[in-house]
Amino acid sequence: MGKLERYYNKFNEEGRLTRRHGIVEFETTMHFVRKEIEKLQVANPNRKIDILDCGCGTGKYSTTLWEEGHNVTAMDLVSHNVTQLKKKNTGVIAMQGNAIDLSRFNDQTFDIILLLGPMYHLITEMERITALKESARVVRPGGCIFVAYCMNEYSVITYGFKEGHMSEIIQAGKIDQSAGRLISTDEELYWYARLEDTESLAKSASLQRKYIFSADGAANYIRKELSAMSQEMFDHFMQYHLATCLRPELMGAGFHTVDVLTK
Numbered sequence: 697m698g699k700l701e702r703y704y705n706k707f708n709e710e711g712r713l714t715r716r717h718g719i720v721e722f723e724t725t726m727h728f729v730r731k732e733i734e735k736l737q738v739a740n741p742n743r744k745i746d747i748l749d750c751g752c753g754t755g756k757y758s759t760t761l762w763e764e765g766h767n768v769t770a771m772d773l774v775s776h777n778v779t780q781l782k783k784k785n786t787g788v789i790a791m792q793g794n795a796i797d798l799s800r801f802n803d804q805t806f807d808i809i810l811l812l813g814p815m816y817h818l819i820t821e822m823e824r825i826t827a828l829k830e831s832a833r834v835v836r837p838g839g840c841i842f843v844a845y846c847m848n849e850y851s852v853i854t855y856g857f858k859e860g861h862m863s864e865i866i867q868a869g870k871i872d873q874s875a876g877r878l879i880s881t882d883e884e885l886y887w888y889a890r891l892e893d894t895e896s897l898a899k900s901a902s903l904q905r906k907y908i909f910s911a912d913g914a915a916n917y918i919r920k921e922l923s924a925m926s927q928e929m930f931d932h933f934m935q936y937h938l939a940t941c942l943r944p945e946l947m948g949a950g951f952h953t954v955d956v957l958t959k
Contacts, residue, residue, distance in 0.1 A: 713756045716922040716930060720915040721952055722756060723934065724941055725842065728909060728956065729757075729808065732840050733766070736807050739838065748806040748834065750795050751813030755781035758788045769806070771795075773814075795827040804836045812844040812954070819880050819887050821897075828901035832959050840906060843898075843955045845889035848878055850916065850951045891948050894955045903957040909941045910950040 713722040733745050745766045749758040752770035754777050762768040763786070771793040772778050781790045793800070795814035809831045818824045831841045852871070856862040865871050870879050880887040891908075898905055915922060915937070922930065940946060947953050 715919075716925070717912060717915040717919045720922070720934065720937060721912040724909065724911050724913075724938065725812065725844075725954060726757070726760065727938060728954070729761070729810070729842060730764075732808060732956070736839070740807075745808065746806045746836075747808045747810070748798075748801070748831075749810045749812075750793075750798070750831065751811060752781065752790070753777050753813060755784060755786075755788060755790070757810055757812065758790070759784055759786050762786050762788045796823055796830060798830040798834050801834045803833055805834045807836055807839040809835050809839070809841045811841060815843055815889070816846045816886055819882060819884060824887075824897055825900045828897060828903060828957075832901055832903055832957075835959065837959070839958070841903065841957045843894070843957060844911065845894055845953050845955070846886055847948055847950060847953055848876075848888040848890050849949050851878060851886075851888050852876060853949075854916070889953070891953070894953065898955060898957050901957075903959055906956045906958055907942060908947060908953060908955045910943075910946045911941070911952040911954050913937045913941055913946055913950050916951040 712718045736745055747758075747761055747766050747768045749755070749761070749768060749770040752758045752772045755770055758768050758770040758781065768787075769789045769791075770778075770781060771791050772781075773792065773794055775792050778790050778792050781788065795811060796818070811827065811831060814827055815824060818827055828841070828843065831843075835841055852862075856865055856871075865878075866873065870884075871877065872879060877890070878888045894908065895905070915933075922933065925933065
């Protein structure tokens with residue numbers, strides 16, 4: 697069993713998106729996924745939309761999209777996550793697999809591909825480009841790929857400064873202080889992106905950006921405040937966030953940024 701699988705066997709992936717900050721991330725991402733599905737349904741009114749959730753975790757997105765009437769194939773590197781998804785007894789086709797090898801799928805098989813986890817853990821640039829190229833191969837013309845990234849600035853600000861680990865990060869040589877950039881090695885579980893990285897990776901995979909959005913905006917900075925909000929106040933926050941999540945000044949500072957790509 698690899699380090700990543702051991703990590704997710706202990707991580708509460710099932711509950712993450714049910715907390716208020718996770719709800720912001722989930723509902724925002726689903727807002728844009730549904731918009732793309734609506735466009736595809738106009739162009740293809742007589743068939744279901746085919747979706748690949750690559751890096752599906754325990755299947756929050758997969759099961760929701762299946763319940764909304766779409767054909768969903770879900771894949772995750774972690775066998776525990778796949779087992780949890782299968783236990784839900786939905787019509788989602790669930791399997792274990794790796795985002796950098798989609799050879800089990802034919803070219804142009806899916807209308808929408810969700811890469812909402814793999815890019816967090818692909819440490820080398822070649823792995824990241826390969827994952828994007830594989831998704832580009834299996835997505836249909838006119839379809840799109842949702843690619844989520846963990847952002848460098850949020851990680852430095854929260855783990856480094858808010859949680860007080862900056863000195864040990866520096867002493868371990870895990871940050872380029874001149875650039876404020878975290879350094880990921882083979883020993884790390886996470887790779888942290890900046891906006892210029894997302895643009896460069898898309899170009900390297902011959903993909904074009906439709907748009908890019910901040911999935912959670914300020915939500916992860918104010919987790920305690922979100923949890924304490926009344927439902928009315930939380931609804932106001934969601935309305936504000938959806939109105940501003942495409943603004944460029946918010947992209948790089950949030951925890952998760954999602955690039956929506958097409959070929």
